[in-house]
Amino acid sequence: MSLEVIYITRHGFRSNWLVDPATGSYTASIPSPTGIPADPELTAHGVDQAKELGAHLLTVEPPIDAVYSSPYYRCLQTITPFVTLNQEIINRLREKDVGAKADAVTIRPEHGLCEWYGAAPFEHPTPASTDVLKPMFPHIDDTYQSRVFPARNGETIAQLHDRVAAGVQAIIDQCDAQGHRAVVLCSHAASIIALGRVLTGEMPESIDAEDFRAFTCGLSMYRRKSPSSSAETPGTDGTTADTRSWRNGRGVGGRWVCELNSDCSFLSGGEERGWRFSGDESFSTAEKSSQADAGVALGVVVEGKVKPDKVSPHRAAGHHRL
Secondary structure: OOOOEEEEEEOOOEOOOEEEOOOOEEEOOOOOOOOOOOOOOEOHHHHHHHHHHHHHHOOOOOOOOEEEEOOOHHHHHHHHHHHHHHHHHHHHHHHOOOOOOOHHHOEEEOHHHOOOOEEOOOOOOOOOOHHHHOOOOOOEOOOOOOOOOOOOOOEOHHHHHHHHHHHHHHHHHHHHHHOOOEEEEEEOHHHHHHHHHHHHOOOOOOOOOOOOOOOOOOEEEEEEOOOOOOOOOOOOOOOOOOOOOOOOOOOOOOOEEEEEEEEOOOOOOOOOOEEEEOOOOEOOOOOOOOOEEOOOOOEEEEOOOOOOOOOOHHHHHOOOOO
16 A cells, blocks of 8 residues: 555644854753753643644544654644544554554654754754653654754755655655555644645745645645655755656655645634745845844744634734744
8 A cells, every 4th residue: 555645734832942143052941841942842822732633633534544753842742642642542442352553653753854944054953862752752763763864054945845855755655665544744834835845846936935834733635646656765964866856746756736735724723823935044144133033034924814713812922933
């Protein structure tokens, strides 16, 4: 069986951090559970969003067979409610002596889904190791080996797209080999937009086009038109011998069609805190302030549609979160 459907979701509302573009120093007013300033946890609102997302993911069709996530705390925290609920269901089935697949109760930490940092003369943070994360997230698969890693000095927008293409190709290949029909990926706004482009093979003329959306805990769905296997193997730096093979409508691993574009109909707050590229891709062109808001330094916040009876206090306060 080949992979048929890829679900993609963004992490929920998170705490913020700052970066000094001149020095590369990252700081946060709220300490991160991992001790990494650029690795914040979700806000209380984000936790609520993650719970709503988890309940909704149990209802999707086809059902999810495997779970991949960026190793950053906010993404693992977002996808954990789904995995926990799924584990409870499997436990009940086992009590009734009914067989059930267990792959969707482990989280595979894939660095190819990591946060995008613009190109810089300094090194950006990396996620915590699985040794640190395992006690916090027991469902994480500490035997999983990522095939793709972002460059430590950040990436241009083109490099981000090619890194994401290599990462999702590796995921598709693994799911094809293991007979998974549907998979969910939890990632970050910039990477999610790039995922939409590399899966469909549709790259807009203007990089800041609002084509694929990325609201907090929004759910996108991509269905495969025709399975195909890449002739290239992703390298550890997120590149392949032919990094442009997904362009011009070809798509990664067979062209995919977007059937849901950051759907938020199941979230009580509706569409919140979207994001899109601004065209900036490095700290040499970004805002030159002494402290840059990491959530908006290289992008633009996109406001979505709030449900009529749910006005988010976070929206009113004007908080910016990537």
